[in-house]
Amino acid sequence: MSDLRLSIAIGDYDRNRPLLDGAVQIDGVDPVFMKLVPEEIFFRAFRHAEFDVCEASLSSFTLKTARGDSPYVGVPVFLSRAFRHTGIFIRTDRGIARPEDLRGKRIGCPEYQLTACVWIRAILENDYGVKPSEVTWVRGGLEQPGRAEKISIELPPEITVVPAPADRSLNEMLIDGEIDAYIGPRSPPAFEAGHPKIARLFPDPTAAASDYYRRTRIFPIMHVLCVRRSIVETQPWLPAALLKAFEQSKAVALAKLADTSATKITLPFVEEQLQAARSLMGQDFWSYGVGPNRHALEAFLQAHHSQGLSSRQLAVEELFHSSTLEAFKI
Incomplete structure:
Protein backbone atom coordinates (compact mmCIF):
# COMPACT_ATOMS: atom_id res chain seq x y z
CA MET A 1 0.00 0.00 0.00
CA SER A 2 1.47 3.34 -1.04
CA ASP A 3 1.66 6.39 1.21
CA LEU A 4 -0.98 9.10 0.94
CA ARG A 5 0.23 11.83 -1.42
CA LEU A 6 -0.61 15.28 -0.02
CA SER A 7 0.12 18.89 -0.93
CA ILE A 8 1.49 20.74 2.13
CA ALA A 9 1.89 24.54 2.06
CA ILE A 10 3.96 25.94 4.94
CA GLY A 11 6.56 28.61 5.66
CA ASP A 12 10.29 28.02 5.43
CA TYR A 13 11.02 28.17 9.17
CA ASP A 14 13.72 26.39 11.16
CA ARG A 15 11.04 24.37 12.98
CA ASN A 16 9.71 23.10 9.63
CA ARG A 17 13.04 22.48 7.91
CA PRO A 18 13.62 18.90 9.17
CA LEU A 19 10.32 18.03 7.47
CA LEU A 20 11.14 19.99 4.33
CA ASP A 21 14.54 18.35 3.89
CA GLY A 22 13.29 14.86 4.70
CA ALA A 23 15.07 14.39 8.03
CA VAL A 24 11.65 13.88 9.65
CA GLN A 25 8.93 11.85 7.94
CA ILE A 26 5.15 11.98 8.34
CA ASP A 27 3.81 8.49 9.00
CA GLY A 28 1.89 7.21 5.97
CA VAL A 29 2.32 10.39 3.91
CA ASP A 30 4.15 11.17 0.68
CA PRO A 31 4.34 14.98 0.95
CA VAL A 32 4.57 17.57 -1.82
CA PHE A 33 5.87 20.59 0.08
CA MET A 34 5.33 24.17 -1.08
CA LYS A 35 7.30 26.86 0.74
CA LEU A 36 5.16 29.97 0.44
CA VAL A 37 4.74 33.30 2.24
CA PRO A 38 1.77 33.53 4.63
CA GLU A 39 -0.26 35.97 2.53
CA GLU A 40 -0.20 33.61 -0.45
CA ILE A 41 -1.01 30.49 1.57
CA PHE A 42 -3.92 32.13 3.37
CA PHE A 43 -5.43 33.69 0.26
CA ARG A 44 -5.28 30.45 -1.72
CA ALA A 45 -6.46 28.33 1.20
CA PHE A 46 -9.46 30.41 2.23
CA ARG A 47 -10.53 31.57 -1.22
CA HIS A 48 -10.08 28.29 -3.07
CA ALA A 49 -9.10 25.57 -0.54
CA GLU A 50 -6.17 24.64 -2.78
CA PHE A 51 -4.03 22.65 -0.32
CA ASP A 52 -4.48 19.32 1.43
CA VAL A 53 -2.52 20.53 4.46
CA CYS A 54 -1.52 24.11 5.11
CA GLU A 55 -0.41 26.73 7.57
CA ALA A 56 -3.42 28.94 8.27
CA SER A 57 -4.26 32.25 9.84
CA LEU A 58 -5.73 31.51 13.27
CA SER A 59 -8.24 34.34 12.81
CA SER A 60 -9.42 33.26 9.35
CA PHE A 61 -9.71 29.67 10.51
CA THR A 62 -11.68 30.73 13.59
CA LEU A 63 -13.99 32.87 11.47
CA LYS A 64 -14.75 30.01 9.06
CA THR A 65 -15.13 27.48 11.88
CA ALA A 66 -17.62 29.71 13.74
CA ARG A 67 -19.66 29.99 10.54
CA GLY A 68 -19.62 26.24 10.04
CA ASP A 69 -18.19 26.41 6.52
CA SER A 70 -14.47 25.75 7.04
CA PRO A 71 -13.02 23.31 4.48
CA TYR A 72 -10.26 22.57 6.99
CA VAL A 73 -9.97 21.06 10.46
CA GLY A 74 -7.22 22.18 12.83
CA VAL A 75 -4.16 20.42 14.20
CA PRO A 76 -2.64 22.11 17.31
CA VAL A 77 0.67 22.88 15.62
CA PHE A 78 1.36 26.60 16.00
CA LEU A 79 3.81 27.41 13.25
CA SER A 80 3.96 31.14 13.91
CA ARG A 81 3.82 32.96 17.22
CA ALA A 82 4.83 36.53 18.02
CA PHE A 83 4.50 39.24 20.61
CA ARG A 217 1.47 33.99 30.56
CA ILE A 218 0.38 34.34 26.91
CA PHE A 219 2.72 33.87 23.94
CA PRO A 220 0.34 34.91 21.13
CA ILE A 221 -0.45 32.29 18.48
CA MET A 222 -0.59 33.52 14.89
CA HIS A 223 -0.76 30.48 12.60
CA VAL A 224 -2.17 26.99 13.01
CA LEU A 225 -1.81 23.85 10.91
CA CYS A 226 -4.93 22.74 9.06
CA VAL A 227 -5.88 19.67 7.02
CA ARG A 228 -8.64 19.31 4.47
CA ARG A 229 -11.78 18.07 6.22
CA SER A 230 -12.83 15.76 3.39
CA ILE A 231 -9.50 13.91 3.60
CA VAL A 232 -9.74 13.48 7.37
CA GLU A 233 -13.21 11.97 6.98
CA THR A 234 -11.64 9.04 5.08
CA GLN A 235 -8.19 9.13 6.77
CA PRO A 236 -8.89 9.80 10.48
CA TRP A 237 -5.32 8.85 11.44
CA LEU A 238 -3.87 11.83 9.58
CA PRO A 239 -4.23 14.72 12.13
CA ALA A 240 -2.37 12.78 14.85
CA ALA A 241 0.33 11.77 12.36
CA LEU A 242 0.82 15.42 11.40
CA LEU A 243 1.02 16.55 15.03
CA LYS A 244 3.61 13.86 15.78
CA ALA A 245 5.79 14.79 12.79
CA PHE A 246 5.68 18.54 13.37
CA GLU A 247 6.53 18.00 17.05
CA GLN A 248 9.55 15.94 16.01
CA SER A 249 10.61 18.55 13.47
CA LYS A 250 10.47 21.33 16.06
CA ALA A 251 12.48 19.25 18.52
CA VAL A 252 15.24 18.79 15.95
CA ALA A 253 15.29 22.53 15.21
CA LEU A 254 15.56 23.46 18.89
CA ALA A 255 18.33 20.94 19.47
CA LYS A 256 20.30 22.51 16.64
CA LEU A 257 19.62 26.00 17.94
CA ALA A 258 20.99 25.03 21.35
CA ASP A 259 24.13 23.44 19.89
CA THR A 260 26.87 25.93 20.76
CA SER A 261 29.60 24.36 18.63
CA ALA A 262 28.66 26.65 15.72
CA THR A 263 25.89 29.23 15.44
CA LYS A 264 23.07 27.88 13.25
CA ILE A 265 21.57 31.22 12.23
CA THR A 266 23.23 34.39 10.97
CA LEU A 267 22.76 36.42 14.12
CA PRO A 268 24.97 37.16 17.13
CA PHE A 269 23.96 36.46 20.75
CA VAL A 270 21.77 33.49 19.79
CA GLU A 271 22.78 31.49 22.88
CA GLU A 272 22.02 34.43 25.15
CA GLN A 273 18.63 35.05 23.53
CA LEU A 274 17.68 31.39 23.81
CA GLN A 275 18.61 31.34 27.49
CA ALA A 276 16.68 34.56 28.10
CA ALA A 277 13.58 33.12 26.43
CA ARG A 278 13.76 29.96 28.51
CA SER A 279 14.34 31.92 31.72
CA LEU A 280 11.21 33.95 31.04
CA MET A 281 8.96 31.34 29.42
CA GLY A 282 10.30 27.90 30.35
CA GLN A 283 12.05 25.14 28.40
CA ASP A 284 9.16 24.46 26.03
CA PHE A 285 8.47 28.08 25.20
CA TRP A 286 7.14 27.26 21.69
CA SER A 287 4.76 24.46 22.62
CA TYR A 288 2.39 22.56 20.37
CA GLY A 289 -0.72 20.73 21.55
CA VAL A 290 -3.93 21.97 23.17
CA GLY A 291 -3.02 21.47 26.85
CA PRO A 292 -0.16 23.97 27.25
CA ASN A 293 -1.86 26.45 24.90
CA ARG A 294 -5.42 26.41 26.16
CA HIS A 295 -5.05 29.70 28.06
CA ALA A 296 -3.72 31.56 24.98
CA LEU A 297 -6.34 30.02 22.71
CA GLU A 298 -9.19 30.94 25.05
CA ALA A 299 -7.91 34.53 25.24
CA PHE A 300 -7.78 34.72 21.45
CA LEU A 301 -11.26 33.24 20.96
CA GLN A 302 -12.71 35.69 23.48
CA ALA A 303 -11.06 38.64 21.73
CA HIS A 304 -12.10 37.41 18.28
CA HIS A 305 -15.73 37.29 19.36
CA SER A 306 -15.70 40.56 21.31
CA GLN A 307 -14.19 42.40 18.34
CA GLY A 308 -17.17 41.42 16.22
CA LEU A 309 -15.48 38.81 14.06
CA SER A 310 -16.86 35.42 15.15
CA SER A 311 -20.62 35.27 15.54
CA ARG A 312 -20.22 33.21 18.70
CA GLN A 313 -17.35 32.44 21.03
CA LEU A 314 -15.94 29.05 20.13
CA ALA A 315 -14.70 26.47 22.57
CA VAL A 316 -11.08 25.47 22.03
CA GLU A 317 -12.09 21.90 21.19
CA GLU A 318 -14.14 23.10 18.21
CA LEU A 319 -10.97 24.12 16.38
CA PHE A 320 -9.17 20.79 16.42
CA HIS A 321 -9.66 17.22 15.33
CA SER A 322 -10.58 15.04 18.32
CA SER A 323 -7.59 12.73 17.81
CA THR A 324 -5.20 15.61 18.56
CA LEU A 325 -6.74 16.44 21.94
CA GLU A 326 -4.97 13.57 23.71
CA ALA A 327 -1.84 11.49 23.19
CA PHE A 328 -0.55 8.07 24.15
CA LYS A 329 2.02 7.64 26.92
CA ILE A 330 4.45 4.84 27.62
Whole structure:
Protein backbone atom coordinates (compact mmCIF):
# COMPACT_ATOMS: atom_id res chain seq x y z
CA MET A 1 0.00 0.00 0.00
CA SER A 2 1.47 3.34 -1.04
CA ASP A 3 1.66 6.39 1.21
CA LEU A 4 -0.98 9.10 0.94
CA ARG A 5 0.23 11.83 -1.42
CA LEU A 6 -0.61 15.28 -0.02
CA SER A 7 0.12 18.89 -0.93
CA ILE A 8 1.49 20.74 2.13
CA ALA A 9 1.89 24.54 2.06
CA ILE A 10 3.96 25.94 4.94
CA GLY A 11 6.56 28.61 5.66
CA ASP A 12 10.29 28.02 5.43
CA TYR A 13 11.02 28.17 9.17
CA ASP A 14 13.72 26.39 11.16
CA ARG A 15 11.04 24.37 12.98
CA ASN A 16 9.71 23.10 9.63
CA ARG A 17 13.04 22.48 7.91
CA PRO A 18 13.62 18.90 9.17
CA LEU A 19 10.32 18.03 7.47
CA LEU A 20 11.14 19.99 4.33
CA ASP A 21 14.54 18.35 3.89
CA GLY A 22 13.29 14.86 4.70
CA ALA A 23 15.07 14.39 8.03
CA VAL A 24 11.65 13.88 9.65
CA GLN A 25 8.93 11.85 7.94
CA ILE A 26 5.15 11.98 8.34
CA ASP A 27 3.81 8.49 9.00
CA GLY A 28 1.89 7.21 5.97
CA VAL A 29 2.32 10.39 3.91
CA ASP A 30 4.15 11.17 0.68
CA PRO A 31 4.34 14.98 0.95
CA VAL A 32 4.57 17.57 -1.82
CA PHE A 33 5.87 20.59 0.08
CA MET A 34 5.33 24.17 -1.08
CA LYS A 35 7.30 26.86 0.74
CA LEU A 36 5.16 29.97 0.44
CA VAL A 37 4.74 33.30 2.24
CA PRO A 38 1.77 33.53 4.63
CA GLU A 39 -0.26 35.97 2.53
CA GLU A 40 -0.20 33.61 -0.45
CA ILE A 41 -1.01 30.49 1.57
CA PHE A 42 -3.92 32.13 3.37
CA PHE A 43 -5.43 33.69 0.26
CA ARG A 44 -5.28 30.45 -1.72
CA ALA A 45 -6.46 28.33 1.20
CA PHE A 46 -9.46 30.41 2.23
CA ARG A 47 -10.53 31.57 -1.22
CA HIS A 48 -10.08 28.29 -3.07
CA ALA A 49 -9.10 25.57 -0.54
CA GLU A 50 -6.17 24.64 -2.78
CA PHE A 51 -4.03 22.65 -0.32
CA ASP A 52 -4.48 19.32 1.43
CA VAL A 53 -2.52 20.53 4.46
CA CYS A 54 -1.52 24.11 5.11
CA GLU A 55 -0.41 26.73 7.57
CA ALA A 56 -3.42 28.94 8.27
CA SER A 57 -4.26 32.25 9.84
CA LEU A 58 -5.73 31.51 13.27
CA SER A 59 -8.24 34.34 12.81
CA SER A 60 -9.42 33.26 9.35
CA PHE A 61 -9.71 29.67 10.51
CA THR A 62 -11.68 30.73 13.59
CA LEU A 63 -13.99 32.87 11.47
CA LYS A 64 -14.75 30.01 9.06
CA THR A 65 -15.13 27.48 11.88
CA ALA A 66 -17.62 29.71 13.74
CA ARG A 67 -19.66 29.99 10.54
CA GLY A 68 -19.62 26.24 10.04
CA ASP A 69 -18.19 26.41 6.52
CA SER A 70 -14.47 25.75 7.04
CA PRO A 71 -13.02 23.31 4.48
CA TYR A 72 -10.26 22.57 6.99
CA VAL A 73 -9.97 21.06 10.46
CA GLY A 74 -7.22 22.18 12.83
CA VAL A 75 -4.16 20.42 14.20
CA PRO A 76 -2.64 22.11 17.31
CA VAL A 77 0.67 22.88 15.62
CA PHE A 78 1.36 26.60 16.00
CA LEU A 79 3.81 27.41 13.25
CA SER A 80 3.96 31.14 13.91
CA ARG A 81 3.82 32.96 17.22
CA ALA A 82 4.83 36.53 18.02
CA PHE A 83 4.50 39.24 20.61
CA ARG A 84 2.84 42.00 18.62
CA HIS A 85 4.05 44.99 20.62
CA THR A 86 6.44 45.41 17.68
CA GLY A 87 3.49 45.82 15.29
CA ILE A 88 2.09 49.24 16.25
CA PHE A 89 3.50 52.23 14.35
CA ILE A 90 2.59 55.88 14.81
CA ARG A 91 3.08 59.29 13.31
CA THR A 92 5.14 61.18 15.86
CA ASP A 93 3.43 64.47 14.99
CA ARG A 94 -0.09 63.40 16.04
CA GLY A 95 0.17 63.72 19.80
CA ILE A 96 0.46 59.97 20.37
CA ALA A 97 2.71 59.44 23.37
CA ARG A 98 0.99 56.40 24.90
CA PRO A 99 -1.50 53.75 23.79
CA GLU A 100 -4.48 55.66 25.23
CA ASP A 101 -3.76 58.47 22.74
CA LEU A 102 -4.91 56.22 19.89
CA ARG A 103 -8.55 56.93 20.75
CA GLY A 104 -10.21 58.83 17.92
CA LYS A 105 -7.37 58.20 15.50
CA ARG A 106 -7.35 56.73 12.00
CA ILE A 107 -5.34 53.50 12.10
CA GLY A 108 -4.38 51.50 9.04
CA CYS A 109 -4.54 47.69 9.01
CA PRO A 110 -4.11 45.23 6.12
CA GLU A 111 -7.32 43.39 7.09
CA TYR A 112 -9.50 43.89 10.15
CA GLN A 113 -9.64 40.13 10.70
CA LEU A 114 -5.86 39.59 10.49
CA THR A 115 -4.64 37.53 13.45
CA ALA A 116 -1.92 40.04 14.39
CA CYS A 117 -4.52 42.81 14.40
CA VAL A 118 -6.84 40.80 16.66
CA TRP A 119 -4.03 40.36 19.20
CA ILE A 120 -2.99 44.03 18.97
CA ARG A 121 -6.55 45.26 19.50
CA ALA A 122 -6.83 42.88 22.47
CA ILE A 123 -3.67 44.35 23.98
CA LEU A 124 -4.92 47.90 23.44
CA GLU A 125 -8.29 47.15 25.02
CA ASN A 126 -7.29 44.84 27.88
CA ASP A 127 -4.16 46.68 28.97
CA TYR A 128 -4.94 50.30 28.04
CA GLY A 129 -8.72 50.54 27.73
CA VAL A 130 -8.77 51.48 24.04
CA LYS A 131 -11.79 49.76 22.47
CA PRO A 132 -11.98 48.86 18.76
CA SER A 133 -15.07 51.07 18.50
CA GLU A 134 -13.04 54.13 19.56
CA VAL A 135 -10.87 54.02 16.42
CA THR A 136 -11.49 54.40 12.69
CA TRP A 137 -9.83 51.43 10.96
CA VAL A 138 -8.53 52.03 7.45
CA ARG A 139 -8.15 48.75 5.57
CA GLY A 140 -5.78 48.32 2.63
CA GLY A 141 -2.55 46.87 1.35
CA LEU A 142 0.58 47.90 3.20
CA GLU A 143 2.73 48.10 0.09
CA GLN A 144 0.23 47.59 -2.73
CA PRO A 145 -3.19 49.28 -3.07
CA GLY A 146 -6.39 47.30 -3.31
CA ARG A 147 -6.09 44.64 -0.61
CA ALA A 148 -9.46 43.41 0.62
CA GLU A 149 -10.54 41.06 3.39
CA LYS A 150 -9.81 37.51 2.18
CA ILE A 151 -13.01 36.43 3.94
CA SER A 152 -16.11 38.61 3.96
CA ILE A 153 -16.97 39.87 7.44
CA GLU A 154 -20.03 41.47 8.98
CA LEU A 155 -19.10 43.72 11.91
CA PRO A 156 -21.28 45.30 14.59
CA PRO A 157 -22.41 48.85 13.77
CA GLU A 158 -20.17 50.39 16.42
CA ILE A 159 -17.04 49.18 14.58
CA THR A 160 -15.92 51.53 11.80
CA VAL A 161 -13.80 50.08 8.99
CA VAL A 162 -13.28 52.09 5.82
CA PRO A 163 -11.32 51.04 2.72
CA ALA A 164 -8.18 52.92 1.76
CA PRO A 165 -8.45 54.78 -1.55
CA ALA A 166 -8.14 52.36 -4.46
CA ASP A 167 -4.87 53.93 -5.60
CA ARG A 168 -3.19 54.31 -2.21
CA SER A 169 -1.19 51.91 -0.05
CA LEU A 170 -1.17 52.25 3.72
CA ASN A 171 2.55 52.95 3.62
CA GLU A 172 1.92 55.94 1.33
CA MET A 173 -0.93 57.12 3.55
CA LEU A 174 1.26 56.89 6.64
CA ILE A 175 4.00 58.91 4.93
CA ASP A 176 1.54 61.60 3.83
CA GLY A 177 -0.24 61.77 7.18
CA GLU A 178 -3.56 60.43 5.88
CA ILE A 179 -3.56 57.89 8.71
CA ASP A 180 -2.26 58.48 12.22
CA ALA A 181 -0.97 54.98 12.91
CA TYR A 182 -0.66 51.49 11.48
CA ILE A 183 -0.94 48.00 12.96
CA GLY A 184 0.04 44.71 11.36
CA PRO A 185 2.53 41.86 11.18
CA ARG A 186 4.94 43.61 8.82
CA SER A 187 6.81 46.87 9.40
CA PRO A 188 5.91 49.74 7.05
CA PRO A 189 8.70 50.29 4.49
CA ALA A 190 8.78 53.95 5.55
CA PHE A 191 9.72 52.92 9.07
CA GLU A 192 12.40 50.55 7.78
CA ALA A 193 13.78 53.40 5.66
CA GLY A 194 14.09 55.63 8.73
CA HIS A 195 11.28 58.13 8.10
CA PRO A 196 11.75 60.84 10.75
CA LYS A 197 8.06 61.05 11.69
CA ILE A 198 7.23 57.33 11.89
CA ALA A 199 8.09 55.31 14.99
CA ARG A 200 6.96 52.34 17.03
CA LEU A 201 4.39 53.10 19.71
CA PHE A 202 6.45 51.12 22.23
CA PRO A 203 10.06 52.39 22.16
CA ASP A 204 11.20 49.14 23.78
CA PRO A 205 8.77 46.51 22.48
CA THR A 206 10.78 43.64 23.98
CA ALA A 207 10.40 45.08 27.48
CA ALA A 208 6.68 45.71 26.87
CA ALA A 209 6.18 42.15 25.57
CA SER A 210 8.13 40.62 28.46
CA ASP A 211 5.97 42.50 30.94
CA TYR A 212 2.85 41.34 29.06
CA TYR A 213 3.99 37.72 29.26
CA ARG A 214 4.78 37.94 32.98
CA ARG A 215 1.28 39.28 33.62
CA THR A 216 -0.72 37.08 31.25
CA ARG A 217 1.47 33.99 30.56
CA ILE A 218 0.38 34.34 26.91
CA PHE A 219 2.72 33.87 23.94
CA PRO A 220 0.34 34.91 21.13
CA ILE A 221 -0.45 32.29 18.48
CA MET A 222 -0.59 33.52 14.89
CA HIS A 223 -0.76 30.48 12.60
CA VAL A 224 -2.17 26.99 13.01
CA LEU A 225 -1.81 23.85 10.91
CA CYS A 226 -4.93 22.74 9.06
CA VAL A 227 -5.88 19.67 7.02
CA ARG A 228 -8.64 19.31 4.47
CA ARG A 229 -11.78 18.07 6.22
CA SER A 230 -12.83 15.76 3.39
CA ILE A 231 -9.50 13.91 3.60
CA VAL A 232 -9.74 13.48 7.37
CA GLU A 233 -13.21 11.97 6.98
CA THR A 234 -11.64 9.04 5.08
CA GLN A 235 -8.19 9.13 6.77
CA PRO A 236 -8.89 9.80 10.48
CA TRP A 237 -5.32 8.85 11.44
CA LEU A 238 -3.87 11.83 9.58
CA PRO A 239 -4.23 14.72 12.13
CA ALA A 240 -2.37 12.78 14.85
CA ALA A 241 0.33 11.77 12.36
CA LEU A 242 0.82 15.42 11.40
CA LEU A 243 1.02 16.55 15.03
CA LYS A 244 3.61 13.86 15.78
CA ALA A 245 5.79 14.79 12.79
CA PHE A 246 5.68 18.54 13.37
CA GLU A 247 6.53 18.00 17.05
CA GLN A 248 9.55 15.94 16.01
CA SER A 249 10.61 18.55 13.47
CA LYS A 250 10.47 21.33 16.06
CA ALA A 251 12.48 19.25 18.52
CA VAL A 252 15.24 18.79 15.95
CA ALA A 253 15.29 22.53 15.21
CA LEU A 254 15.56 23.46 18.89
CA ALA A 255 18.33 20.94 19.47
CA LYS A 256 20.30 22.51 16.64
CA LEU A 257 19.62 26.00 17.94
CA ALA A 258 20.99 25.03 21.35
CA ASP A 259 24.13 23.44 19.89
CA THR A 260 26.87 25.93 20.76
CA SER A 261 29.60 24.36 18.63
CA ALA A 262 28.66 26.65 15.72
CA THR A 263 25.89 29.23 15.44
CA LYS A 264 23.07 27.88 13.25
CA ILE A 265 21.57 31.22 12.23
CA THR A 266 23.23 34.39 10.97
CA LEU A 267 22.76 36.42 14.12
CA PRO A 268 24.97 37.16 17.13
CA PHE A 269 23.96 36.46 20.75
CA VAL A 270 21.77 33.49 19.79
CA GLU A 271 22.78 31.49 22.88
CA GLU A 272 22.02 34.43 25.15
CA GLN A 273 18.63 35.05 23.53
CA LEU A 274 17.68 31.39 23.81
CA GLN A 275 18.61 31.34 27.49
CA ALA A 276 16.68 34.56 28.10
CA ALA A 277 13.58 33.12 26.43
CA ARG A 278 13.76 29.96 28.51
CA SER A 279 14.34 31.92 31.72
CA LEU A 280 11.21 33.95 31.04
CA MET A 281 8.96 31.34 29.42
CA GLY A 282 10.30 27.90 30.35
CA GLN A 283 12.05 25.14 28.40
CA ASP A 284 9.16 24.46 26.03
CA PHE A 285 8.47 28.08 25.20
CA TRP A 286 7.14 27.26 21.69
CA SER A 287 4.76 24.46 22.62
CA TYR A 288 2.39 22.56 20.37
CA GLY A 289 -0.72 20.73 21.55
CA VAL A 290 -3.93 21.97 23.17
CA GLY A 291 -3.02 21.47 26.85
CA PRO A 292 -0.16 23.97 27.25
CA ASN A 293 -1.86 26.45 24.90
CA ARG A 294 -5.42 26.41 26.16
CA HIS A 295 -5.05 29.70 28.06
CA ALA A 296 -3.72 31.56 24.98
CA LEU A 297 -6.34 30.02 22.71
CA GLU A 298 -9.19 30.94 25.05
CA ALA A 299 -7.91 34.53 25.24
CA PHE A 300 -7.78 34.72 21.45
CA LEU A 301 -11.26 33.24 20.96
CA GLN A 302 -12.71 35.69 23.48
CA ALA A 303 -11.06 38.64 21.73
CA HIS A 304 -12.10 37.41 18.28
CA HIS A 305 -15.73 37.29 19.36
CA SER A 306 -15.70 40.56 21.31
CA GLN A 307 -14.19 42.40 18.34
CA GLY A 308 -17.17 41.42 16.22
CA LEU A 309 -15.48 38.81 14.06
CA SER A 310 -16.86 35.42 15.15
CA SER A 311 -20.62 35.27 15.54
CA ARG A 312 -20.22 33.21 18.70
CA GLN A 313 -17.35 32.44 21.03
CA LEU A 314 -15.94 29.05 20.13
CA ALA A 315 -14.70 26.47 22.57
CA VAL A 316 -11.08 25.47 22.03
CA GLU A 317 -12.09 21.90 21.19
CA GLU A 318 -14.14 23.10 18.21
CA LEU A 319 -10.97 24.12 16.38
CA PHE A 320 -9.17 20.79 16.42
CA HIS A 321 -9.66 17.22 15.33
CA SER A 322 -10.58 15.04 18.32
CA SER A 323 -7.59 12.73 17.81
CA THR A 324 -5.20 15.61 18.56
CA LEU A 325 -6.74 16.44 21.94
CA GLU A 326 -4.97 13.57 23.71
CA ALA A 327 -1.84 11.49 23.19
CA PHE A 328 -0.55 8.07 24.15
CA LYS A 329 2.02 7.64 26.92
CA ILE A 330 4.45 4.84 27.62
